[in-house]
Amino acid sequence: MSDSTAIAHGAVGAEHEHPSYQRHHFETIAQQKDATNFAMWLFLLTEIMFFGGLFTAYLIYRNWYYPAFVEASHQLQIGWGTANTAVLITSSFTMAMGVWSAEMRKKSMLVFFLVLTFVLGLVFLGIKFVEYHEKWEKSHVPGLRYSVQSFVNPASDPEVYKEYHDKPLPLDMARHTELYFFLYFAMTGMHALHMIIGIAILGFMIFRARAGAYTNGHVTFVENFGLYWHFVDIIWIYLFPLLYLISRHQ
Amino acid sequence: MTDLHDKPEQHEREHHIVSPKIYLTIVCCLLVLTATTVAASYVEMGVFNPIVALAIAALKMMLVVLFFMHVKYSTKLTKLTVGAGLFTFLVLVGMTLADYMTRAWGRW
Amino acid sequence: MSHISSVLWQFLVKWMTNFALFPPEASKIAPEMDALYFFMVLVSLIGLTIVILLITTFSILYSKKRHPVAVQIEGSTLLEATWTIIPLGLFLVMFVWGALIYFRVYTPPANAMNIYVVGKQWMWKAEHPGGQHEINALHIPINRAIQITLISQDVFHSFSIPAFRVKREAIPGRYTSVWFEATTPGTYHLFCTQYCGTDHSHMIGEVYAMTPDDYKQWLAGSTSGASLAQNGERLFASLSCNACHNTRPDARGPSLANVYGSRLTLSSGQTITVDDAYLREAILNPSQHITQGYAPIMPTYQGQISEDGVIDLVEYIKNLNSDYRVQQTTTTTTLLPEAEGKAGPNPAEQGAPKGMVKQ
């Protein structure tokens, strides 16, 4: 019980005997690494199911209110979406490189890649913010500020209109665009929340990495965080086509 | 079930370190696939648009899971875990949708 | 002491008079469902007896006193297969049997008499085709298939008549239906069984199953003057539905005569059968239910018509078997008063003549 005051994350080591980061109740360091890695995977399972509910809702309502979902998705700009996908994929790459640097015990490289990941994460959120802001401006925030103007009268929204030439939706269908936008905000918002948590942990990791905490052979924490970061990336890999792309054509 | 993890630790722990070259290849593939999926969305394919988009997404996910997340080099247990997650996800989505789809069949 | 025993006595008397293990069987489906129910009870009792017998026999035979040293047995594939396969077989029988009943209860026969029931916090409102309204009461003739078309105005309710062994959820925004054929005249409980808020337990009423003659008498005694279809006709006119659905060659909307029960191809290419649920949807969410060849120009009436109003309209369209009535409304629109709400007198007064309606 001597380590009861150590930091609460599964794998962060406390200071004593053995390899300093081995916890007392594990027999070997390999067992500890194995166990925390597996625990991380199980945690990601719960995350899959958490998003599962939203994906289900999205698929159901898209089937029900197809025209509304198509026209509402035309409000999203594929350019921003693509840029964000690229940013996130690159950040996944830099994170993977970070894990590699930790494994190779290259401290400055690790810090470099973590900082890069951190910055790319912020860029992603920045772009997301721009997109959210635009939705707010155009009154496409369900519940708080919503108008169906762009859908009952698409010509009133020239930017989108000149690209898609949407037909006006009847009012009863246009009202259901709100469901699309809610799901858009719920899914990307939940995703962004995971990004924010990830970035916060990244900040903490950069701080610790500079002190050399992960380049002494104890890479579990970086590795497990990498899994989390890649998982967040995967969610986006699905969100991007579902929300932005598949409705470009009706 | 037994042979998967009879010995909780030991051997399988040489821990495969993936070389940066592979990471670089994968990230390039991912970026190319992103470009492809965007390009594909500009082509009129009818019902195949979503199918193509989701197929590419699945491919991208496979790349990330197998290489970035090292599942290709991991134990069977990890693979099983990933499989279980996908399976339960599909049960949730599939069986719920089964209800919604069949509601339209009859008068109920 | 004597005080206690008198309480006990009252209790016993009450128990004896009210003793029942299952509710009266007052509908055609009830004996069928009870047959399955008793089959299941039988199977359960046999299963339970086997388990209890095994436990007690073994406990007696192999108690430590009699049998000080246990004999280790690994298991028996044969035995285990037995108690896997036999329960599975029995469960499958129950599944098939249950499914047959389920489909009967939720598949009304074509000639069933339709009564609309609207659930709202915390009352049931029944609307008979002849325009009779009643609250927390339902008068029905025996020996006739009755279809209940249910909808809720707010939360989920559940329409349950234990004596008939039927129950169906009243869902907000969607029609559901259930049917039964009462066999024994009498008064039965009508419950809301889905928890629906504060006065859930007060959302109960009575079902009066009557002989056809009594029922006719009741109908005559509680008429409001206008049938649902007639109310619907007025509503149809006052909402100017006939501006488009008017049978002229250049009409902007399809003709509605004989549309009920027909197969319709929608603009989405889908083919559907026109039923109550479809008509309701087509009024409230028209753009998803455009008949092929027509433009999606119909406005939505969501929020403009109450559930009662929708029922009137549906009933009107159901009964349209020629275009004649529609043409009539075109000419008489201006002559009719505002339909909605004023269509009939207060429903509470409706049942009053018989003095049987409980509030």
Add this chain to the structure above:
Amino acid sequence: MSDTIVVLPDQATARIPKMNFLSKEKGLLSWLLTGDHKRIAILYLISISFFFFIGGSLAGLIRLELLTPQSDLMATDTYNKVFSMHGIIMVFFFLVPSVPATIGNFLMPMMVGAKDLALPKINLLSWYLYMAAGILAIYTMISGGVDTGWTFTTPLSTHYVNTHVITTGLAVFIAGFSSIFTGLNFIVTIHKMRCPGMTWFRLPLFVWSNYAASILMVLGTPVLAIALVLIVLERTVGIGVFDPTKGGDPLLFQHLFWFYSHPAVYIMILPGMGVISEVVSTFSRKRVFGYTAVAFSSVAIAVFGFFVWAHHMFIMGISNYAALVFSLLTMLVAVPSAIKIFNWAFTLYKGSITFETPMLYAFGFMGLFTIGGMTGVFLGSTGTDIHLTETYFIVAHFHFVMVGGMLMAFLSGLHFWWPKMTGRMYPEKISQLAAVVTFIGFNLTFFPQFILGTLGMPRRYASYPPEFQILNVFSTAGATVLGVGYLLPVLYLTWSLKYGAIAGNNPWQATGLEWQVQSPPLTENFPEIPIMDHEAYDYEWLERQNVSEVASVG
């Protein structure tokens, strides 16, 4: 003494070992910051007992109100709040964590031969989350309660009630994460922390059933979490996913809710089944009949458990085709439970049976769970479901499974492992009495409810037609007996903490690894990691062990 297997050390000389997990460190802080799974288990035991008695008092109020047909003791909305809080507290704050977080937490590492759970900090975090959720729930109750029922049915919970749905939802959400962490910890421990020689098929069946329950916790709970998040958003922002007037489908909520909450009943019952396997084997001195079948039936229940959720919605307006499929799958999931019951019964065959309290509770479990399980089939068959669902029949059914099954198993396990946890025996005679009283009280309380349900009395009614009164009086009378049955253990177990006989390492002569060490155990469980060299429930091994011990000492 030929009618008991209890072997206690000589009371004159026996002492509780000086070094044990209870005495290792002193002070409140050493408990609140502990990473020791045994101490966390004790913390959990205290907290869930607290919530059990809150939930139990609410149940008492319900039964008291239903004594008379009118709603005279309380107004209808008070009654609604009482049964809602009863359900929420009992389900999320007692039943779900009951066996896994207390007995499971205490024993899982010892049974697999490890020093602790894989993630001790996460284990402690799980308790803190549980407490935070619990305090939030209590706060909700004090500040006005919630009246949605524990099922939070939309659109009632989103648009038609004015009570504290958001805080309750949040409490359940947090409690959900607490149970996710427990489950996650168990899975990792069972996979990665088994001692040398401990193969999967040498694991005690208690471990198997907890493993199955943990899978359900990890995969099911997040779906409940997202459903609750959507409810909160619907109430605060008004988003419309569950709002029919905005085009949403209120049934979607029920899909998501039952996707968790059906597996949740297996989360509640599976660990109980594990307890019964241990107890039945120990008190009949015999390996569990068909070990593999029992082990795999747990896993089968866990897997099939994910395919049956819509049987809660047969009459709610799901497609009738879906109803058929879900009904069929429900029939399949009933089979593994039947297998277990018969396997336990046949474990007794040619055993050498004694009737200590844990065994009495286990017998109670087997009888009541058989009834509970069979009546579940009534509800799983679409035809009879129409008549019986949403009535007292369903109330009786799940109380037979949850209270008759799970609570019996919990008490059985608590008595069984009490000597291990505290080092002292509970008093045998009075606890046997308590077991019998509980059994009688339980049947008197809940059996009449089957008849009530068949007669058609709807659930969640504050007032009811007078002809149902007789059976309700029986039920209320039974509830008082049941209340006594539950109070007794609290009294004598507390008493035994100080005055109970010293138990020694292995009072029951049981074979599990946990019984081979001192009681109460050391903080690190085993002085050195054991090596498992025999099958589970190998009583002959134990015999040899004892003989050689006697030989070496004597």
